Every structure is written in structure tokens, then in C-alpha cells.
Amino acid sequence: MRKLFLILALVFGPIAFGQKINKSVLSADSVLIGDQIAWTLEFALPENSPVAIGPYSSVLAADTALRGGVEVVREFELDTLSVKEKMAQLRAHILLTSFDSGSFVLPSPLIIYGKDGQPDTLRIEPKLLYVNTIPIDTASFQPYDIKDQETYPVTFSEILPWILLACGAILLVWAIVRFIIMRKKNRDFFGRKIEVEPPHIVALKKLEKIRGEKLWQSGKPKAYYTGITEAVRLYIEKRYAFGAMEKTTSEIMESLSDKHIDDKILSDLGQMLSTADLVKFAKFNPSMEDNEHAIPAAVNFINFAYMQQLEQADVQRANAEGDTKFKEGK
Numbered sequence: 001m002r003k004l005f006l007i008l009a010l011v012f013g014p015i016a017f018g019q020k021i022n023k024s025v026l027s028a029d030s031v032l033i034g035d036q037i038a039w040t041l042e043f044a045l046p047e048n049s050p051v052a053i054g055p056y057s058s059v060l061a062a063d064t065a066l067r068g069g070v071e072v073v074r075e076f077e078l079d080t081l082s083v084k085e086k087m088a089q090l091r092a093h094i095l096l097t098s099f100d101s102g103s104f105v106l107p108s109p110l111i112i113y114g115k116d117g118q119p120d121t122l123r124i125e126p127k128l129l130y131v132n133t134i135p136i137d138t139a140s141f142q143p144y145d146i147k148d149q150e151t152y153p154v155t156f157s158e159i160l161p162w163i164l165l166a167c168g169a170i171l172l173v174w175a176i177v178r179f180i181i182m183r184k185k186n187r188d189f190f191g192r193k194i195e196v197e198p199p200h201i202v203a204l205k206k207l208e209k210i211r212g213e214k215l216w217q218s219g220k221p222k223a224y225y226t227g228i229t230e231a232v233r234l235y236i237e238k239r240y241a242f243g244a245m246e247k248t249t250s251e252i253m254e255s256l257s258d259k260h261i262d263d264k265i266l267s268d269l270g271q272m273l274s275t276a277d278l279v280k281f282a283k284f285n286p287s288m289e290d291n292e293h294a295i296p297a298a299v300n301f302i303n304f305a306y307m308q309q310l311e312q313a314d315v316q317r318a319n320a321e322g323d324t325k326f327k328e329g330k
Contacts, residue, residue, distance in 0.1 A: 030130035054110035199238035225276035268297040
């Protein structure tokens with residue numbers, strides 16, 4: 001409805017003005033550049049009459065005489081002050097400002113209301129506004145050059161975060177260097193010697209753990225043989241220095257054939273690894289006898305290989321001592 005009144009008023013407004021406004025007051029006749037000024041309007045209309053106020057910024061933009069000298073800070077706001085004898089006392093107020101000096105005629109705002117079912121406008125007299133600048137005494141005025149940038153001393157609280165950051169970085173670098181050095185010396189970060197268990201102990205402990213889990217008894221033969229073969233293959237890698245984890249069973253047995261291992265122990269190992277391959281890759285269901293002899297076959301092989309390693313070490317030591325005595329006697 002308000003949009004309809006606004007359109008009709010724009011068409012018929014220039015022809016005639018309707019009811020005269022009761023009050024039109026500026027908060028000040030003159031202001032300084034940048035100051036704000038309020039314009040208050042008060043008028044009475046029949047109760048329940050529709051009323052609308054057009055955007056005053058559009059009115060200012062359409063007035064070429066103002067040259068943009070007056071700007072709207074806050075548009076008109078309409079309030080009802082009182083209602084007496086079917087007449088409503090209304091108030092509209094707007095907040096303006098200017099950033100240009102001079103005198104400006106404020107054009108009338110567009111206020112439309114309904115009268116006997118027809119749109120009508122309120123008659124408002126334009127207002128005169130003076131915008132002044134701050135006077136400068138040219139006789140005593142003395143210009144000054146631009147001041148240099150003010151510098152302030154640096155406080156301890158400002159440099160404290162940087163000090164803490166530098167200390168943290170130094171500490172981190174020291175910790176990394178110490179960790180690397182200690183690892184090369186087979187020690188932990190605090191300098192304590194790292195005790196590394198021999199490969200045969202690691203393998204035997206893992207086999208004992210698998211035995212205690214009773215995997216094949218609970219219907220998990222694949223997990224049972226997988227654990228056994230991993231323990232044996234890892235030990236072979238450490239003991240004989242070849243990649244047993246990547247080799248097939250036949251390749252492992254071929255590599256062990258020249259290691260002077262007891263025929264029975266080597267045969268049992270090969271049978272256990274072959275059975276494990278069938279269980280893991282062909283879903284073979286091994287017999288109870290195969291399951292019971294799997295871990296003993298692995299343990300016998302590891303013990304034999306370890307004892308063989310000790311004998312070889314004794315022989316090498318004896319040969320080294322003999323060479324030393326021979327050189328001393330010579």
C-alpha cells in the first residue's frame with residue numbers, strides 16, 4: 001500500500017499540496033563542517049490513515065543545486081506521539097550532515113498519506129542550512145613542518161617472547177643432535193646403554209608367545225603358521241644376512257643348503273615352511289601332528305644355527321690367537 005501511495009504521489013505530487021505540516025524544526029540553523037544536524041517534523045493525520053516517507057537521499061540526489069553538499073546520516077523515522085479524537089499526532093526526524101561550507105536550501109521531503117481512499121501529500125516548507133568552516137587567523141598563523149616519526153624504547157616484555165622462542169629453538173636443535181649421537185653409540189637420550197637382545201633370543205621369545213596363544217587349537221591355523229614363519233624368516237635374515245622375508249620357501253632352502261646344517265633339522269624346517277605355505281595360500285587344513293611339530297622344528301633350527309655360530313666364532317678366535325703366537329714366535 002505504501003509503495004502504491006509513493007508512486008501516485010510522484011505522479012500527482014507536483015500538481016498540488018494537501019494538508020499543511022504543523023512543525024518543521026532544525027536542531028540548529030548553522031553548523032560546522034562534519035557536524036550532524038537533526039530535522040524534526042510534526043503533523044496530525046486521521047487515525048489509521050496510511051502514511052509513508054520517501055527516501056530523502058533520493059530527494060537530495062535529485063536537487064542539482066545542492067551539488068552533494070548535504071548527506072543523509074540516518075533516514076526519516078516515523079513515530080506516533082499521541083492519538084486524540086481520532087487524530088494521530090505523528091513525528092518524523094532525520095539526521096543530516098555536510099562536508100562542504102556554504103548555505104544550502106533543504107528540499108521538502110515527500111510525505112504521502114491516504115485521504116478518503118486517495119493519496120495526498122503534506123506541504124512542507126524548505127529549510128535553509130548554513131555550514132561554516134573553522135576560521136583561521138592568517139595574521140598569527142604559522143605553518144609547521146611535518147614531525148618525524150616518534151620512536152619509543154623497546155621494553156623487556158616486548159623482547160621476552162623472542163628470547164623464549166630463541167631458547168626453545170636452541171634447545172630443540174641440541175636435543176636432536178644429542179639423540180643422533182647417542183643412537184650412534186647405541187645409547188638412549190640420557191646416555192644409558194641400549195641392551196639389544198640377540199636374534200635367536202628374539203625369535204625364541206616370539207615362538208614361545210605363539211605357543212602360549214594356542215592359535216591352532218582355537219581354529220586359527222593361518223595366524224599360527226604366519227607367526228612361526230615370520231619369526232624364523234627374521235632370524236634367518238639376521239643370522240645368514242640374506243633377505244629371507246622376500247624369498248620363497250624353495251629359495252630359502254636353497255640358500256641354506258650350503259650352511260652345513262644338520263640334514264634332519266633342515267628337512268624338518270623345510271617341511272614346516274611348506275606346510276605353512278599351504279595353510280596361508282591354499283587354505284590347507286594341517287593335521288594335529290603337523291601343528292604339534294611346527295614350533296619344535298623352528299626351535300631346533302634356531303638352536304642349531306646359534307650353536308653353529310658360537311662354534312664358528314670359537315674357531316675364528318683360535319685361528320686369530322694362533323696367528324698371533326706364530327707371528328710372535330717368528
